[in-house]
Amino acid sequence: MEMKPCPFCGCAMTIYVGKYPNGDKRIEPYGYHCDNCILNAVSWHTYPEDGWNEEKIIKAWNKRKGNSE
Numbered sequence: 001m002e003m004k005p006c007p008f009c010g011c012a013m014t015i016y017v018g019k020y021p022n023g024d025k026r027i028e029p030y031g032y033h034c035d036n037c038i039l040n041a042v043s044w045h046t047y048p049e050d051g052w053n054e055e056k057i058i059k060a061w062n063k064r065k066g067n068s069e
Contacts, residue, residue, distance in 0.1 A: 001055060001058050001059070001062075002058075003015070003029065003058050003061050003062065004061065004062050005031075006031055006033055006037060006039060007064060007065070008033075008037045008038050008039055009033050009034040009036075009037035009039070009040075011031040011032050011033050011034065011037070012031060012032075013029055013030065013031040013061065014029075014030055014031065015027060015028070015029060015030065015054045015057060015058065016028050016029075016030035017054075024047070024049075025047075025048045027046055027047075027048060027052055027053070027054065027057065028044035028045075028046050028057070029044055029046075029057055029061050
């Protein structure tokens with residue numbers, strides 16, 4: 001499943017998988033937003049223990065307002 005681009009600046013989006021400093025798994029939507037994009041300074045906090053996985057994040061992102069075109 002592919003992520004739709006940012007609805008505000010059009011940048012390509014992907015899923016970043018890594019670790020927090022404490023060693024917990026980190027998974028979040030990621031893109032190189034334009035300097036004036038509203039999502040340029042957004043921090044995402046999606047923890048696997050809360051049920052977030054790549055598929056769920058992609059589905060949620062693709063349903064965002066502005067991504068329905």
